[in-house]
Amino acid sequence: MEQNGSDKPAFMSNSGATSTSNLAGRVFMPSELRFAAMPPLALYIHLPWCVRKCPYCDFNSHLAPQSQLREVAIQLEPKAVQSEHGFADSLPIELQRRYLNALVADLDQQLPKIWGRKLYSIFIGGGTPSLFAPELIDELLAAVRARFGMPQTGEITMEANPGTFEQARFEGFRKAGVNRLSIGVQSFSDSHLKALGRVHNSEQAIAAVRSAVALFDEVNIDLMYALPHQNVEQALADVAQAVALNSTHLSLYQLTMEPNTLFAAKPPPLPDDDTLVDIEEAVHKAAKQSGFEHYEISAFSKPGHRSQHNLNYWGFGDYLGVGAGAHAKISYSNRIERENRHRNPMAYMEEMEGAAQPLEVRTLAVKELPFEFMLNALRLVDGAPESWFVERCGRPLSDLQKPLNAALSKGLIEAQPGLFKPTELGFRFLNDVQQLFLVG
Ligand code: SF4
CATH class of the missing domain: 1.10.10 (Arc Repressor Mutant, subunit A)
Known part of the structure; x- marks a missing residue:
């Protein structure tokens, strides 16, 4: 794995927590950590809005303003489901612009922390990042490039949902520099998609993946298994469809009931434990037999197509995190810090407009490592x-x-x-x- 960065001396630290007891005399406290080089560095960018909150979701995702209006309209007129552009117009452009400005302010605050280090990969996650206009994603990536060095071949992943799919939009993301698309399909079965509260149907999912595979060299499909009333054959049909679409990567997750979700309060009828084990074994086996390497609990890839960003995360590399609720893990020459930001997008934007520091910064104790x-x-x-x-x-x-x-x-x-x-x-x-x- 690539090792970027410099071994910054402690006295150049900008976070305020310094290990020097006397800067003028350059007298250093002995550090409990010793790095030969800084770990590889990635960047995570969180775009927090979705067109609907899925009942199983515990991510930091918030209903997009137009979606709130649409949900009310659907209550009043059940046939008023989608505009001609699907759900891609759910986020007002003024709000996208304001959020982008907040992200750029956040990026500016990161620079002193990673002096001289290069980015290894970028991941734009959410929420539903594909709700953002391609022009804004282009501006965002230009702002990142202007501030951080990154190798030409660096992986830039963006999450997209089939409900926001438009061919021109995907082309725009590609032109902006995104080189890996991760599509939140979850299932190709209409009845399971409905049970999961997803806004897209099977036809839209297939169209979105086909378009992504034509445009991007790296495409991940997120699928969930152990869905309400699901049996082994149905779970295998989802994997077979994903394989037939020629994606380079599969993420296979078990549906779990997370606290503070609608499903936790009112659980749907899930497969029993024996069926769950059978489904898991069957989908793992099917993915492997179709030429995918199983390299992480939930991740499968065609040879040479592993997710570099996620490998860095699993390998305890460093990552900056910008955006509402984003986490970061950053190593300095004498300590490792974790950062958290406001989860609420409005609070986050107000915070960044006031050039405030992240909500919470914590130094990891040696015994936690x-x-x-x-x-x-x-x-x-x-x-x-x-x-x-x-x-x-x-x-x-x-x-x-x-x-x-x-x-x-x-x-x-x-x-x-x-x-x-x-x-x-x-x-x-x-x-x-x-x-x-x-x-x-
Ligand atoms: S689309 Fe994804 S992030 Fe948004 S609510 Fe559903 S599961 Fe959560």
Whole structure:
């Protein structure tokens, strides 16, 4: 994995929390972290609006203003479902522009934190980013390029939903520099899409993926399984349709009931545990038999098409996060910080218009690092090189010795030199394995 960036001395830190006890005399406190180089750096940009809140969704997504009006219209006149442009016109351009300005202000605030480091990848997620006009996405990416260096071949992913699909729109995103499209299909079955409260139907999903595959070299399809009343054959039909459409990447997620969602309050009838296991095994097997490599718990790709951005995240790389509710993880020469921003888009924009700092900044304690690292790294099917812990946490491997021995003795981690990789049993009880690294 590419290693960008500089080993910035502690006294150049701009966050206010410095490890120097006397700057004039350059007397440094000894740091508990030692980095040979800064970890790879990615950028996440959150665009928070959707045309409807899906009943299972716990992401930071908010109803777009025009959608609120449309939902009221649908209550009054059930046939008034879509305009001629589907749902792509749900977000007023003035609001898009105001949000873009807030993002640019946020980007400006990030610059001093990552002095001299280059971006490795960009991910524009949401919400439904494809609600934004291609011209605005073009401006956004131009603003990023003007501030951060990025290799020509760097991966730039954007999430899109079939309900906002228009050919010209997808072409516009491509021209703006997006080179990977991730499409939230979830199912190709109309009845399951309805049960999931999605605004698109199967025909729109197929049209959106076909157009994406024609325009982009990298296309991911998000599919969910274990849907209400779903059986193995129906789940397999979804995978078969995705495979037939020639995407390069599949993300296969189990539908789960997350707290504070409509489904959590009123759960739909889900497949029983035995059927769930059968469905999961069947869809994983079908994806692999169709030439997809299973490289992370939920991620499958054609050879050479793994998501670089997500690999950086799972490998405990750094990422800046801009936008409402975005999280960031940034390493400095003496500490690792996590940042959170206001989840509410209006509060976020007001905050950025006042040039405020992120809502919450927290330095990770050394004892938190083993769990933080393993939480993601153990999701990788091929395992994570143990050198990543030293490189990305700035700590010696001895920090992991005790929990690692416990995991080894329970047969949860393979005894493979140089690699952290759960055994088959470990993958089945991954939460338990990760918990072992919560050291007190
Ligand atoms: S489209 Fe995606 S982000 Fe938006 S509400 Fe539905 S699941 Fe959540």
